[in-house]
Amino acid sequence: MSVFISFENTMKKNNLQHRTRYIAFVAASVDGRISLGSKALPHWTSREDWEFFQDSLSRIDAVVVGRNTYELAAKRLRKRNTFVLSSRPKTLTRRGTVTFVNPANVDLPKLLERHRSVAVLGGGAVYRFMLERKLLDEIFVTIEPLIFGRGKEMFVGGTRTVRVSLLSVKRLNRTGTLLLHYQINHQQP
DSSP states (O other): HHHHHHHOOOHHHHHHHOOOOEEEEEEEETTTTSSTTSSOOOOSSSSHHHHHHHHOOOOOOOOEEHHHHHHHHHHHHHSOOOOEOOOOOOSOOEEEEEEEEOTSSOOOHHHHHOEEEEEEEOHHHHHHHHHTTTTTTEEEEEESOOOOSEEEEOOOSSSSEEEEEEEEEEEEEEEOOOOEEEEEEESOO
């Protein structure tokens, strides 16, 4: 319950300020892996995480994903205002509600400024890209009680350290799934 309240408070604050709020949603193993490979969506997350994620997305205006994540979840993402970050397109390309963007060629904050809330859904390179450009305000991390020992990292190839502040912790089920909610502090650590 406290997690939903904090998400609601985030959205209320954003409505008053009318500044785009960037919120990352990550499901990870205990050892910080977000998937076992790049060709499959995580089917190892709990029902409780899925319910939280879907409820949260129902209040989001737009979604940012990488090309691999989009290709895996295209059917679901076509129903949303989706921005796919990829180095492939030379120019901005729109297909219905999906916009393909080469972030090297576009002012991403300007492109997204009409949206009050933007969910950043990964993968690891997208999380890092958004973080290093100060385009992440909050992050919800679901820790599932699994250790992979291999797989894709949560943040790939980062170059700077960023301090975060813990806003809340909630145990989602009896097996030990935890939901952590952090605020990103973009000042130097």
